[in-house]
Every structure is written in structure tokens, then in C-alpha cells.
Amino acid sequence: MRPIDFRSDTVTKPTPAMRRAMAEADVGDDIYGEDPTARRLEERIAEKLGLQAALFVPSGTQANQIAIGLHCRLGDEILADANSHIFHYESGGVSGLWGVQPGGLPGERGLLTPEQVTAAVRTxxxxxxxxxxxxxxTHNRGGGKVWPLERFRAVVEAGRKAGLAIHLDGARLFNAAAATGTPASAWASLTDTTAVCFSKGLGAPVGSAIVGSKEHIAEARRLRKRLGGAMRQVGIIAAGALHALEHHVERLAEDHVHARRLAAGLAEMPGVKVDASQVETNMVFADFPLPVQEMQAKLAAHGVLCGSSGMGPRSVRLVTHLDVSSSDIEEALVRIRRAVSG
Ligand SMILES: Cc1ncc(COP(=O)(O)O)c(C=O)c1O
Structure with missing residues (x-):
């Protein structure tokens, strides 16, 4: 039985066309600034996000950490939702790399208010x-929640008024764009720096970018080198990212349809609690009758792999992606029903 893998949108394998683009990529030594494919990707993503320049980096974590290094000095504070990825899943980089203090704010599925930001700023x-x-x-621990653009703008304005720099962890920014029909640049262009990932819903095997002003990106290049993220003939992987950007953005909407169908099917199962109205993008959080680890093992035995949302002892996370088809969703629902009732 082929397992249906909902653990993350990072588990996808490159498509044959993507592998071809990677195999045939034009490359050069990127530390000498000579990799034409990386250059093309950087120009393309900067243009798409409405910012001046971009830098290709190995991971979303590195893109976020470079942003912190750009904006903060020792002893400074970052304000962010307490459930943000940078506080939970970046191995303590905020303090470990930069000596920066986390200021976690209680968001609503990751969303803050302008008043919260204003009140939190210390002078x-x-x-x-x-x-x-x-x-x-979108917000990971918020269940793939999209920031409504006007709320985002108001929060950014409150931050700017208080003299804060603004960073967007847009690992799944294109999911927000697909879900709303709003271009990704609408959010990104309001920020100083934005991080985006090619290796999540877009389906590339490796890579992210940090995007911002020419000055920020020139300094980001130094920090990337310091962190060991500068690479040589990087065009091989940049080509996968470029292919993803050119061919896999529009299709994200399919993942969202699949997530809604999955949530609707789960909602009909006895003992499973899911609020299907909260599914805005490619993530479904559902409470199952058993603790997460036991439930994961049980579902795996029935051929369905899933993760923990981190948001409760029974809260399972299921993420749809490029390698899950609509027939996989129907088959997964049959398997999950069996696991739950067995
Ligand atoms: C919201 C968010 N930001 C950043 C990252 C980090 O990306 P990477 O795994 O490439 O370091 C992730 C990864 O899942 C994420 O969900």
C-alpha cells in the first residue's frame, strides 16, 4: 500500500520536468556572482514580490535568520506572534545566533492587532x-491562516509608527495569494524584508529567498556567507525553484480544494473534531480520539502519514500538496475512517 503523506508540503519529489530543468541548468560559481540561473531566479522573485532585490538561500530558516541579523543588534527584541515559526522551529536562532530577545504576542491564529503592536513596543x-x-x-501554527491584507497593512503601519523594521515570514505566501486572488506583492511590498520558500507548496526540492531593498540584500549576502549558506554551482537547485515559480504557483488552489474536501470528510467521522470553516489554504488541523503520537502510528498503519499541529495533545496536522491528488484524498478518507473506527 502506497502511503498517502500529509505530514507536510515539504515532502514532495521534483516532477520529471523540474528534474530536466535542473539537469540542464546553466551554472557558474555563485560566490563569484557567476551563476546565471540563480541570478534569474533572484530577479524573478524580487519582481514578483514588488521589492528591489533577492538572495537565494538554502532554507526558509536561513532566510528568516538573515532577516533578524539584518534588522537587529545584540539585546534587541523581536515582536511576533508567540506561535510564530521563528520562535518555535528555528532551533533557538533568534537568541543563539543574534542575541535577540523574543517578544511573543498572543495572536489570533497568528494574526495580531495594531493596538497589540503599539502597546508592546518598549521605549x-x-x-x-x-x-x-x-x-x-500563511501562519503555520495558525493552521494555514491567511493575513487579510487590510489587517496586515494596519499592523505594519503600527509597527512603522513605532520605529520597527518589518519582516514577513512568507514561507507559504503564494498560498495566501492563491487563496485570496491578491498578488503576493501586495503583502511583501509593505515589508522591509520578506522570506519565501520554493520547497513547500511550490514543490522544489531545495531553496528559499530573502527579498528586500538593494542595501538589505547586499548585507544579506554577507550574512549568508557567515552562516555557511553561500554555495557554488547553485543553479542546479535554483533551476528547480525557478521551475516551481513558473509552473506551480497557479496550481496551489488545487491543494486548497483538496484540504477543504479532506476537512469536510473528516468532519463526518465520529470522534474527529475539525472546524472546516477554518481551512483557508493547504492545512487541516483535526482533533482525533487518541493522543497525537498514538494516532499518527494508527493512521500510519492504515497508510496515512500525518503530523502534529503542535497546538494540542490530540491535534493532528494534515497538509495537502503537489503529490496528493483528488483521488488520494478520497482514498485517504476511506483509510482514516477505517483507522478511527478500528
Ligand atoms: C512558516 C514557516 N517559516 C519558515 C519555515 C522554514 O523553512 P525551512 O524548513 O526551509 O527551513 C517553515 C518550514 O516549515 C515554515 O512553515
């Missing part, structure tokens, strides 16, 4: 200096 010399506001769209 006295006894406190850390609030320096950076980091927002996440």
Missing part, C-alpha cells in the same frame, strides 16, 4: 529595544 532604557516586527503569512 525606556531599562527594557530591551523593540526593533523588529515579524509577521507570518
Amino acid at each position: 525606556d532604557f531599562i527594557s530591551p529595544r523593540s526593533r523588529l516586527l515579524s509577521l507570518e503569512n
Whole structure:
């Protein structure tokens, strides 16, 4: 039985066309600035996000960490939703790499309010200096929640008024764009730096970008080198990312249809609790009758792989992606029903 893998949208394999593009990529030594494919990708993503320049980096974590290094100094504070990826899943980089203090705010599925930001900013010399506001769209621990553009704009304005730099962790920004019909640039162009991933819903095997002003990206190049993220004939993997950007953005909407169908099917199962109205993009959070690890093992035995949302002892995360078809969704529902009732 072929397992149906909902653990993450990072588990996809490159398509044959993507592999061909990678095999045939024009390459050069990128540390000498001579890789034409990486250059093309950087120009393309900067243009798509409405910012001046971009830098290809190995991971979303590195893109976020470079942004923190760009904007903050030792002892500064980052304000972000307490459930943000940078606080939970980047191995302590905020403090470990940059000596920066996390200022976690209680968001609503990852969304903050302008008032919260204004109230959180510290101005006295006894406190850390609030320096950076980091927002996440879509929000991972928020269940793939999209930031409504006007709310995003108001929160950014509150941050700017208080003198904060603005970073967007847009690992899944193109999912937000697909879900709303709003171009990704509408959010990104309001920020100082935006991180995007090619290796999530877009289906590339490796790579992310940090995007911002020419000055920020010139300095980001130095920080990438310091972190060991500068690579040589990087065009091989940049070609996968470029292919993803050219061919896999529009199709993200299919993943969202699949996630809604999955949620609707789960909602009909006895003992499974899911609020299908909260499914906006490619993630489904569902409470199952058993603790997460036991449930994962049970589902795996029935050929369905899933993750933990991190948001509760029974909260399972299922993520749809390029390698899950609509017939896989129907088959997964049959298997899950069996697992739940068995
Ligand atoms: C919201 C968010 N930001 C950043 C990242 C980090 O990406 P990477 O795994 O490429 O380091 C992830 C990964 O899942 C993520 O979900």
C-alpha cells in the first residue's frame, strides 16, 4: 500500500520536468556572482514580490535568520506572534545566533492587532529595544491562516509608527495569494524584508529567498556567507525553484480544494473534531480520539502519514500538496475512517 503523506508540503519529489530543468541548468560559481540561473531566479522573485532585490538561500530558516541579523543588534527584541515559526522551529536562532530577545504576542491564529503592536513596543532604557516586527503569512501554527491584507497593512503601519523594521515570514505566501486572488506583492511590498520558500507548496526540492531593498540584500549576502549558506554551482537547485515559480504557483488552489474536501470528510467521522470553516489554504488541523503520537502510528498503519499541529495533545496536522491528488484524498478518507473506527 502506497502511503498517502500529509505530514507536510515539504515532502514532495521534483516532477520529471523540474528534474530536466535542473539537469540542464546553466551554472557558474555563485560566490563569484557567476551563476546565471540563480541570478534569474533572484530577479524573478524580487519582481514578483514588488521589492528591489533577492538572495537565494538554502532554507526558509536561513532566510528568516538573515532577516533578524539584518534588522537587529545584540539585546534587541523581536515582536511576533508567540506561535510564530521563528520562535518555535528555528532551533533557538533568534537568541543563539543574534542575541535577540523574543517578544511573543498572543495572536489570533497568528494574526495580531495594531493596538497589540503599539502597546508592546518598549521605549525606556531599562527594557530591551523593540526593533523588529515579524509577521507570518500563511501562519503555520495558525493552521494555514491567511493575513487579510487590510489587517496586515494596519499592523505594519503600527509597527512603522513605532520605529520597527518589518519582516514577513512568507514561507507559504503564494498560498495566501492563491487563496485570496491578491498578488503576493501586495503583502511583501509593505515589508522591509520578506522570506519565501520554493520547497513547500511550490514543490522544489531545495531553496528559499530573502527579498528586500538593494542595501538589505547586499548585507544579506554577507550574512549568508557567515552562516555557511553561500554555495557554488547553485543553479542546479535554483533551476528547480525557478521551475516551481513558473509552473506551480497557479496550481496551489488545487491543494486548497483538496484540504477543504479532506476537512469536510473528516468532519463526518465520529470522534474527529475539525472546524472546516477554518481551512483557508493547504492545512487541516483535526482533533482525533487518541493522543497525537498514538494516532499518527494508527493512521500510519492504515497508510496515512500525518503530523502534529503542535497546538494540542490530540491535534493532528494534515497538509495537502503537489503529490496528493483528488483521488488520494478520497482514498485517504476511506483509510482514516477505517483507522478511527478500528
Ligand atoms: C512558516 C514557516 N517559516 C519558515 C519555515 C522554514 O523553512 P525551512 O524548513 O526551509 O527551513 C517553515 C518550514 O516549515 C515554515 O512553515
